Amino acid sequence: MSNENKIQANEKAWRKLAKDHFETYKKRLLDPNTKLNPLVENELGNIKGKRILHLQCNTGADSILLARKGAIVTGVDLVEDNIKYARLLAKEFGMDDLTFVTSDVLKLIGKIDDQFDLIVTFDGVIGWLPDLNQWGKVIHHYLKPNGEFYLHDAHPLALVFDEEKMAHGKMIARYPYFGKDPDMDPYIGGYASDAKLAENYYWNHTMEEIMMSLINNQLTITYIKEHEKCVIGMGGDVVDDDGLSYYKNFLSKIPMALSLKAKK
Secondary structure (H helix, E strand, O other): OOHHHHHHHHHHHHHOOHHHHHHHHHHHHOOOOOOOOHHHHHHHOOOOOOEEEEEOOOOOHHHHHHHHOOOEEEEEEOOHHHHHHHHHHHHHOOOOOOEEEEOOHHHOOOOOOOOEEEEEEEOOOHHHOOOHHHHHHHHHHHEEEEEEEEEEEEOOOHHHEOHHHHOOOOOOEOOOOOOOOOEEEEEEOOOOOOOEEEEEEEOOOOHHHHHHHHHOOOOEEEEEEEEOOEEOOOOOOEEOOOOEEEOOOOOOOOOOEEEEEEEO
């Protein structure tokens, strides 16, 4: 099966979650105190007035939270139903000035005319992309001169280990760190809705691949941070008071999440 067909399978799988995600995130957004992943919230800082491109925005809840912080936001997602619900979510919360675009991130060039002060993508994103070099090209294309890119995602090392064994105190490598083929899972979801039976594909990317995809596209890495905890849904079996997750037997023993910033 080609990567194109695998991406189509992923689109079909995510489509099954769209309505459930809309309903879940709508309930969360009704609370005015709802914020972004606290790690992201802290690292983004003041974004008031910035034009932001939010890649892989899902059904738009985090795009709305970015807009609540005063940003001018354009969200992009592969799944047409996600974008449909993102627009509906924005309308229901009186934020009609948000823009949402349906597109494979890797094919985005030419679909948006603007350039942006800040491009963000976070919380379980790059594993759905087979080609990070093309991803880097897209980021460079849409950043203004001196613009900044921000990534927060699962740490590549954490993705090597068998998550079921980790929950039972055993650290066993299951997924090849240098593997080129994606992992196929027959189920998708489970963090914001019930899991659905839907074949999907996830590519693990090495630290080298992530960093060089930006460096090779004339972006300068200015910040890297490894975190011992991550947002719910990216791993872990214990949740702390801040809503961050980790494996109780392995706290501080492996990095769970990675943050990175780069400048054009």
